[in-house]
Amino acid sequence: MNKPEAQAPANGSINLSRRGFLKGSGAAAGAFVFGFSVPFSQSALAQSESPEVNAWVVVQPDETVLIRIARQEMGQGSLTGLAQLVAEDLECDWDKVDFELVKPGRNRERDNVWGSQFTAGSTAIRGSHEYLRQGGAAARMMLTEAAARQWQVPASECTVSEGVITHEPSGRTTTFGAVAQAANDIEPPKTESIRLKDPKDWRIAGKDKARLDTLDKLDGSLVYGADFSMPGMLVAVPKACPVHGGKLKSFDAEKVKNMPGVKQVVRVDDETVAVVADTFWRAQKALKALPIEWDEGENAKVSSESIAKKLREGLTADTSFIGNQAGDAKDALAKAERVIEADYSYPYQNHAQMETLAATVRWRKNGCEMWGPTQVPGTALEALAEAAELPQDVCEIHTMRIGGSFGRRAATDYIRQATLIAKQIPDTPIKLMWTREEDMLQGRFHPVTQCRLRAAMDDEGNVQALHMRISGQSIMAYAMPQAMSDKGDPVVYQGLDPEGDMALGYSVPNLLVDHAMYNPHIRPGFWRGVNLNQNALYLESFIDELAHAAGQDPLAFRRKLMAKHPKHLAVLEAAAEGIGW
Template structure:
C-alpha cells in the first residue's frame, strides 16, 4: 500500500501564458534548455533506420529502444505505463527507451498486429496489458536467441540485464543493439513466459513520463497548432438545436471580407467559412446571416425534459438490470419505507483543447492529422465522408490536450472531411470555437433516480428498489447494442450483480434496479466515468440516508451490508482510516464516505468539509483504490488526484441547461469549473491486491461527489439530491 498527498498550489502575481513562460525560460535557463534535448522527438527517431525486432520493439545500433504505442495518449500517462510493461518483459535499459505512435492505416496493413487503437473506459492498460507484455517478452527471446546463435550456445545459458546479454559460462557479452538485425530474422517463439509482477523492476515503479519534455518546452504540436504548406482554416457552425437543419445563408454578405476563400454548405445542418486564418474565418462566420430550420425540438427545455424523466420514475414499464427476490412485494407490505428522488444534469466534456482536424482530400487519397480517441473509427468515418476506400485513407494520430470521452465520437472528423472534399488537394484545418464545442457536445446523459428502501425494527435493510429514468447512450450511438428486451446495459454501471467489472458492493435480501428509458433530443455521450458517476451519487447518498434513518454510524451501517464484498469493504476501510473516521474531526469540520466499483477497480473516498455562512470548503479527501496491479504508482496517484478535480468541478458547477431546444451555456463564463483555491488536499492510497487488472482514470471520479455530499449533510443536516451543488443553498 502506498500513500501520497497532493495539495493545490496558490496562484499569485502576474499571469504568464504557457508559451510565453517557455520562451522566456529557454532564453534565460541554459541548463533547462539543455534538458529538452535528452529525449529525441519522434520525427528524429523516424529518420534513423533501425531493425524492427517485432511489431512492438525497434532497436537501433546505438542501443536506443523505440517502443510502439497503439493506445491514445490524452494526458493520462498510459503511454508511459504501456512502455513500462513492454520494457519490463524486454529487459532493456529504461534510459534508452523512446516511443512511437501507431496509426490505423499502418495497423490494418499489418493485419491489426497492434490490435485495439482506442482509449476509453479506462482500458488503455487493463485492456492490453497481456499482449503488450508478450510483445516485449517475445522480442527479448528473439534477441537472446540471436546472441546464443552467434556464440553457438543454448539460449537458456544466457541472461539479460538492461539490454546486455551475458553467457554465464564463458563470460561473453553483447548488447541488444549489436544483435537486433540478426534477431529480426528469427522466427518468433509461439510461447513466452511472463514475469511475476512481484519481480518487476521497471513496471510497478514511479518512473518519469516519456511524453513530458516537449510539453514543457512548448514544442509539442497539438491539433489546433498543426500546419501544412498552403493550408486554409475552416470554422463551421451547425444548427444549435440538435436535429435541426440549415435552411439558408447569405454568402455574398461576407464574400468580400479579407482572407475569406469560400462559404460552404457542409451537410444539411452545417455551414462553414474557409479563410486564410482562424480569426478571419471565425469573424466572417459571426457576420454570416444564417437561417435555421430548428424543427420541433426548438420547444424543448430543461423543464420539459425533467418532466419526462419524472414520469419515468413511476412508469410501469422498465428494463431490469439487477434483481434479487421480490423488492416491490416487500416494499408494498413494509411498515417503514424511506424514499428519495435524485437527479443528475447534462454536462459538457469541455476539454482545454477544442476539437479540430486537418484534412487533405484528393480523388485518390485522403489524409487527416488530428487527435482522436478512436483512431480506427476515425479512419472509417473519414473514408466514408471522403467517398474513398479505407485503404486510400490515413489518420495521423496526435497526442491530445484533454478529451474525457469527447473524442470517442467522430462527428468533427466527418465535418472536417466534407469541408476538405470541396477544396481538392488543399489541406484544410477545421477548428471549432469553444462556443461550437459547447453547442455541439455529446453530453453526459441527464438522469433521475427514485430510491425506496424498507427498514425493519433493528434498522436492517429489507428491500431496495432503484428506479433510474433517463437517457441511453447506446440508444443514440450504438442501437445494435440495445438488448432484445429494450435495455441499455451500461446504464447500470456500479449496480450490477456480483462477478461483473462494475458490481454492486452491497448485499440486500431483496433488490430491484431498473431503468425507464427516456431519450430527449440532446445528444448523450460517454463523459469521463459515464453512468458510474450518477449511480454512485444515487446509491451512496441514499445509503447514507438509510444509515441516519436507522440511527447508525454510516461506516458501521455499510460494513454489515458489505460483509460478502471484501474488496469493496477494504478500500472503504482504508479511506475511513485515512480520514480519521473513528476520531473526532477538527472543530467545525464534518466527514462523509462513499465507495463504488467501476471499470474493474474498487474505489472509495472520505471527505472532510466545513460550511460557514452557507459557503462550502472542502478541506481534505482521502482516496483508496485497488486496481489489482499498479504499473506506475506516480501516474496512478496523479490520475486519482486529477479525477477529483474533474469530479468535484462537476459536483459544484457542472450543468448544461436547455432553453428553446439549445444548450444555454456557451463558454467558461457560464460553464464554471473548479479553481485552484477551491481544491482540497488529496491523499491517495493505492492498495493493489493482484489477480486482476482494473482501470484508474475514471473510477475515482464517481466517489468524489457522494463523499462530499454526505459530509455536507453531516455539516448542515441538508440533503443535496439534485446536482450541481451551486443550485442548493447551504
C-alpha cells in the same frame, strides 16, 4: 517524439512467428524490429508513402528502443505504463526508451493484427497486460539468441540487464544495438516458450518512472491537432444549428466573401455551415458576420424545465427496463411499515476538454488523409472513408496526441465535418477548428437523469427491500443502438449490475433496479466515468440517509450490506482506514 499508432489482437493473444511483420521495406540499417514498426526516421516518414511494417519493439544501433503503443494517451499516463510493460520483460535501459504511434490504415493493411485501437473505459493497461509483456520477453529472447550465436555459446548461459547481454561463464558483454541486425534473422519464439518475469522482480513496470509524454509538453514542442500546419493549408470554422436536430435553411456568402482572408463559404451538411479562410481568426470573424437563417424546429420549444418534468414523470412510470432484480421489492415495499424515500438528479455535463475539436483533412480523387487526435483510430478511419466516399484502402489517419478528451473524441463528428469540407476544396489541406462556443453548444453531453430510491427497513435498521428507479437518457440508444438489449441500455446500470466488474456491492433480500428511458433531443455521449458517476452519487447518498434513519454509523451500516462482497468490503475498509474513520 510525436509519431503515428498500433494495437493488439482482439483476443489478447499474439502471433509471434509471423516473420512477414518483421521483414519490410525501408528498415533502418542494423535495427532489430519486433512486433511493431519499421523504424523510419521522422523525415523519412514525411517523405515516404510506402507502408510501414507493424512491430512492437524496434531496437536501433544507437541503442534507442522504440516501443509502439496501442492505445491513446489522454493524460492518465497509460502511454508510459504500456511502454513500461514492454520494457520490463525486454530488460532494456528505460532511459533509452522512446515511443511511436501507429496509423489505423497500417493496422488494417496488416490484417488487423493489433485488433481495435479503441481507447476508453480505463482498459488501456488492463486490456493489454499479458501480450505486451510477451512481446517484450520475446524480443529479449531473440536479441539474446543473436548474441549467443555470435559467441557460439548456448543462449541459456547469457543474461540481460538494461540492454546489455552478458555471457556469464566468460564475462563477455554486448549491447542490444550491437546485435540488432543479427536478431532480425532469429525466428521468434513460440508463445508457450515465453517465460515472464515474476512481478516481485519488476524494476520498471509499476514503478515511478519519468513519463515519456511530458517533456515535449513542458517545452512547447508538442504539436497538437489544433497546432498542426502544412504548406497550402486553409482553416475552416464551422457553425451548426444551435438547436440539436434543427436545420440550416440558408446563408448569404456574398456578405462575407470579400472579407480579408476568406476563401470560401460552404454548406457542410443539413445543419452546418463553415467559413474557410487563410487563418482561424479571419474565418471566425467572417463566420460571426455571416447572415444565417436556421430552421430550429419543434426542439426549440424544449427547455431545461420541460426536460426535468418528463424525467420526474419517469420516476413513477409503469414501464421500465430491468437491470437487476432479486426477490419482490415492490411487494415488500407495499407491505412495509417503514419506508425511506429520496429523489436525486444529475444534470448534463460537457466534456470541455482543453483542446477544442480539430482535424486536418486533405481530400484527393485517389485518396484522403487526416491529421488529428482521436480515441478510436479504427472508427475514425471508417468515418473518414465514408465521408470521403472512398475505399478505406486509400484513406489514412495520422494519429496525433490528444489535448484532453474524457470521451469526447470517441465521437467522429468533427472528422466527418472536416472531410465534407475538404471534399469541396480538393487537393488542399483543410484544418477544421471548432470554437469553444461551438464546443459548448454541439458537444455530446453526459446524459441527464433523475433517480428515486425507496427502501423498506425493519425495527433493527436492516434493509429488507430496495427499489432504485433511474429516469433519463440513454447513450447507447443514440450512439450504439445495436448494443441495446432486453435490459435496455446496459451502460445505464454501471455499478448496479448483478455480477461482473460493474456489480452492485450491497446485498438486499428484495431488490429492483430499473430504468425509465426518456431521450431528449440533446445528443448524449460517453463522459469520463459515464453512468457510474451518478449511480454512485445516488446510491451512496441514499445509503447515508438509511444509516441516519437507522441511527447507525455509516461505516458499520455499509459493512452489514457488504458482508457477501469481500472485494467491495476491502475497498471500504481501506478507505475508512485511510481517512481515520
